Amino acid sequence: MTDSPRRYLKPSVFWSIRQGFPRWLQPILIAASLIVPVLIWSFLSYGGYVNPKFLPTPTEVISTGITMLGDGELMVDIFASLGRVMAGFIFAAIIGIPVGIAMGTFYSMDSLLGGFVRTARYMPIAAFVPLIIIWAGIDEVSKILIIFFGIVFYNATMIADAVKFIPNETLNVAYTLGANRLDLLRSVILPATLPNILDTLRVNIAGAWNFLVLSELIAAQNGLGFTIVRSQRYLQTDKAMFCIVVICVIGLATDFAFRLAFRLWLPWAESKMS
Amino acid sequence: MQTTFPTTLSSSFTHAEPKLEIRNIVKTFGVGKDAVTAVDNVSLKIAPNEFSCIVGPSGCGKSTLLSIAAGLTRATAGEILVDGTQVPGPGADRGMVFQHYTLFPWLSVADNVAFGLKIKGMPKAEQKHKVAYYLDIVGLSNQAKAYPKALSGGMKQRVAIARALANDPEVLLMDEPFGALDSQTKEQLQAFFHDLWAKTHITVLMITHDVEEAIFLSQRVFIMDRNGQIKKTIPINLPAHRELDMKLTADFLDYKREIVHLLR
Ligand SMILES: Nc1ncnc2c1ncn2[C@@H]1O[C@H](COP(=O)(O)OP(=O)(O)O)[C@@H](O)[C@H]1O
Ligand SMILES: [Mg+2]
Numbered sequence: 155m156t157d158s159p160r161r162y163l164k165p166s167v168f169w170s171i172r173q174g175f176p177r178w179l180q181p182i183l184i185a186a187s188l189i190v191p192v193l194i195w196s197f198l199s200y201g202g203y204v205n206p207k208f209l210p211t212p213t214e215v216i217s218t219g220i221t222m223l224g225d226g227e228l229m230v231d232i233f234a235s236l237g238r239v240m241a242g243f244i245f246a247a248i249i250g251i252p253v254g255i256a257m258g259t260f261y262s263m264d265s266l267l268g269g270f271v272r273t274a275r276y277m278p279i280a281a282f283v284p285l286i287i288i289w290a291g292i293d294e295v296s297k298i299l300i301i302f303f304g305i306v307f308y309n310a311t312m313i314a315d316a317v318k319f320i321p322n323e324t325l326n327v328a329y330t331l332g333a334n335r336l337d338l339l340r341s342v343i344l345p346a347t348l349p350n351i352l353d354t355l356r357v358n359i360a361g362a363w364n365f366l367v368l369s370e371l372i373a374a375q376n377g378l379g380f381t382i383v384r385s386q387r388y389l390q391t392d393k394a395m396f397c398i399v400v401i402c403v404i405g406l407a408t409d410f411a412f413r414l415a416f417r418l419w420l421p422w423a424e425s426k427m428s
Numbered sequence: 429m430q431t432t433f434p435t436t437l438s439s440s441f442t443h444a445e446p447k448l449e450i451r452n453i454v455k456t457f458g459v460g461k462d463a464v465t466a467v468d469n470v471s472l473k474i475a476p477n478e479f480s481c482i483v484g485p486s487g488c489g490k491s492t493l494l495s496i497a498a499g500l501t502r503a504t505a506g507e508i509l510v511d512g513t514q515v516p517g518p519g520a521d522r523g524m525v526f527q528h529y530t531l532f533p534w535l536s537v538a539d540n541v542a543f544g545l546k547i548k549g550m551p552k553a554e555q556k557h558k559v560a561y562y563l564d565i566v567g568l569s570n571q572a573k574a575y576p577k578a579l580s581g582g583m584k585q586r587v588a589i590a591r592a593l594a595n596d597p598e599v600l601l602m603d604e605p606f607g608a609l610d611s612q613t614k615e616q617l618q619a620f621f622h623d624l625w626a627k628t629h630i631t632v633l634m635i636t637h638d639v640e641e642a643i644f645l646s647q648r649v650f651i652m653d654r655n656g657q658i659k660k661t662i663p664i665n666l667p668a669h670r671e672l673d674m675k676l677t678a679d680f681l682d683y684k685r686e687i688v689h690l691l692r
Contacts, residue, residue, distance in 0.1 A: 321529040326500045327588075328532075331544035331595055332520030341547070345534040422534045422575040 210392040219396035228381075232400060235366055235377040238294065242301025243362045247355055249302075250309025254354075257310060258317025259343055268314070275307040280368060292373035297366075304365035305358045312357075316350030317343055349416065349423040356412035363401055445512060446473035447631045448497065448522070448599045453506035455492050455656075466492040468656040469506070474599065477629040481642035484652030485691060490635045491603055493652075497633065498522050498601050510598055520544060523597030525605045530588035531576040537587050538563065538572040544595035562590040565624065582613035589621070593630065602634040606641065618644055619672050626669065639691070640675050643683045651690045660690055 167176060192212065198204050199211040210218075222228040253271065256263040283300060290296040320343065328342045370379030378397045385393040416423070455467040466489040474480055482490050495501040497508055499518035507514050510521050531540050538559050545555045563569045566586040576584055585605055592600055606614045618641055625632065625645070636642050642649045646664050653659040664683060666674065674680055 323526040323529040324532065326495075326498070326518070327524055327526060327530060328543070329500060329518035330498055330520070330522060330524035330597075330601075331591070332547050333544075337547050341543070342532065345532070348534070420534070422577060424577060 207389055208391060210395065215392045215395045215399070218390075218392040219399070222393065222396060228397075228400070231376050231378050231381050231397070232404075235370070235379065235401075236404070238297050238369065238377065239301060239359070239362045239366050241294075241298045242365070243305070243355075243359055245298065245302045246304075246306040246309055246358070246362070250306045251313055251351055253306075254310040254313025255317055255339070255343060255347065257314035258347075259339060264314070267310075271307050271310045271314075274303075275311060279304045279365060283368065283372060287372060297369035297374070300369040301362050301365045304368075305361045308358050308361065309354055312354040313347060313351055316347045316354070319350075320346045349420050352412060352416050352420070356409060359408055359412075360405060363405060367401075444475045446509075447476040447478070447511065448472075448474040448633060449509040449512070450474075450493070450497055451507050451509060453493065453496055453508070454504045455489070455496060455501070456504045466656050467496070467503075470652075470656070470658055471506075472633075472650060472658065474631060474633050476631055478648065479625050479632045479634070479646050480648040480650065481634045481636055481646040482650045482652055482658075483636060483639060483642045483687065483691065485654055486637060488652050488654050489656040490652055494524075494601050494603050494633070494635055498524050500524075520548070520595050521598040523592035523595055523600045525585070525588045525592050525600070525602040527604045527607045531579075531584055531591075533576050536573050536575060537568060537579070540576070540587055541591045541594050543591060548595075558594050562594045565593075566590040566620075580613075581609050582617060585609065585617060586620070589624075593624075593628070597630075599631045599633060602632065604635055604637065607637070614638075614641070615672055621645065622670050639684055639687050640680075643680060643687070644670060644672075644675060649683075649687060651687065662687065 167179065195209070196212055199206065199209050199214075206214075219228075253267055257268050257271065258264070279300060282303065286296050286299050286303075290299055324346065325338060325342060328338055333341065366377070367379035367382065370377040371383055374380040378401055382394045382397045385391070385397070450470060450472040453467050453470045454465065457464045457466055468489075470493055472480075482493070484490050492501060496503045496506075499508065499515060499522065509515065515521070531537075532543065535543065541559045541562055542555050545558060550558070559572075560569065563572055566589060568583060568586055568590070571579065571583065571587075576587070579587065589605070606617050609617065622645055632645075634642075634645065643664055643666070649662045649664060650658050651660045651662065662683070666679060666683075
């Protein structure tokens with residue numbers, strides 16, 4: 155008999171993998187993850203270790219922000235950007251959701267659309283910006299198109315994958331209850347993927363903000379991305395940083411709204427959102 | 429073999445026009461060298477009101493055969509007939525209960541049971557009546573509004589059975605419906621299902637790997653072998669009225685011994 159020592163899993167709190175996590179530790183770690191960067195920022199800026207032109211102090215950023223909010227121009231920027239993001243996002247949902255469901259449901263559609271959609275996902279949208287401007291001009295349409303093309307292919311592929319994760323049994327049981335293909339789409343596939351659709355949109359709206367800034371880099375008169383670029387020209391790092399904070403806050407708010415919608419509309423679903 | 433109990437049902441099975449006929453079904457997966465024949469020329473006639481089970485070692489082709497009978501898998505050869513008419517695909521005439529993922533998680537228990545009725549376009553009032561009736565039968569009236577995630581495994585299977593029955597299928601097909609349950613729940617459901625069958629006399633073809641379950645519920649047990657063929661058909665001549673204690677009787681154990689030996 156070999157005398158190999160018995161090995162046991164060592165208990166751990168911090169490194170626990172699905173073995174329970176103490177409730178009190180969660181807020182502490184979340185707070186730390188947010189406070190530590192601010193501390194580093196404060197240390198570098200208040201301590202005078204970097205040129206204040208490059209890195210303003212938190213108080214400077216906040217006071218600049220208050221002035222910006224005060225003179226009303228920031229609100230114009232916020233609404234301009236919000237409008238572009240929403241328009242691009244909604245069009246990408248209107249096209250991406252049905253295309254994704256079709257791709258996930260029908261083999262034929264997966265071949266017909268999937269080849270294009272999956273390839274298009276790898277096309278760097280930034281490289282298309284000059285072309286989009288040539289085709290669609292420099293007004294709102296091109297900005298919305300950049301956001302639209304930036305996320306629509308992700309919407310479609312993520313939703314197609316969600317449809318493919320519906321267990322065969324779920325579809326088969328519907329057939330044996332007399333469902334035809336239209337019934338299956340409407341009464342099984344759509345409701346079954348609704349949680350994933352909501353989740354996909356929630357993830358990809360973050361992408362929409364990325365592409366917004368890209369779209370406002372070129373030929374814009376207003377918007378948060380535009381203001382960030384203009385601030386760079388005048389070395390107004392405090393303004394740029396406040397705009398970034400505003401984008402973060404809007405992002406968190408939409409994230410929260412999606413989570414709330416998920417909980418209210420889909421009480422049956424078991425959320426594993428992150 | 430033994431058989432001392434007179435049963436009216438099982439003796440008449442072979443003469444009646446079959447409710448479900450599985451005729452010369454062959455199913456081969458893959459091609460060339462990798463081809464696997466999962467079902468090899470199986471023919472079965474299931475009589476109206478009959479409860480029959482297929483038992484066989486795992487991987488012998490039971491699920492494939494049932495799926496073909498339901499119209500969910502296309503056979504390589506052979507045909508499926510319901511009431512003497514060949515059926516081209518799945519339909520509400522052959523209800524199905526699976527082992528897993530049986531309920532629609534986005535629908536309440538009542539809406540799950542109503543699923544097939546809604547598709548048929550049954551009037552709302554009639555739907556409601558029918559759902560209430562079948563939920564009462566499976567003892568889940570109090571859970572009507574609950575979502576599946578709040579139910580235990582046994583309750584989920586009862587809902588799945590209620591949903592299949594509410595749709596008035598000609599034949600009920602079940603693929604190891606109690607296979608994922610603990611032994612106590614399983615026995616409860618066996619007794620429950622036997623009583624249900626005794627009341628409704630719905631035609632059932634069920635797959636199980638539990639020999640006792642097969643004997644307890646069936647009028648006939650089909651033994652499938654590793655070649656994907658039906659090796660033997662065993663009529664179960666036990667009293668029509670059955671209780672769980674019957675599993676301990678000498679006659680029952682004789683059947684069990686015979687089947688267990690056949691499966692070896
Ligand atoms: N979709 C499939 N593709 C290839 N082989 C399959 C497929 N489905 C089943 N098989 C094979 O057919 C045989 C029978 O499977 P199955 O009907 O599930 O057996 P059982 O239900 O009796 O356990 C197995 O050898 C299995 O590997
Ligand atoms: Mg099986």
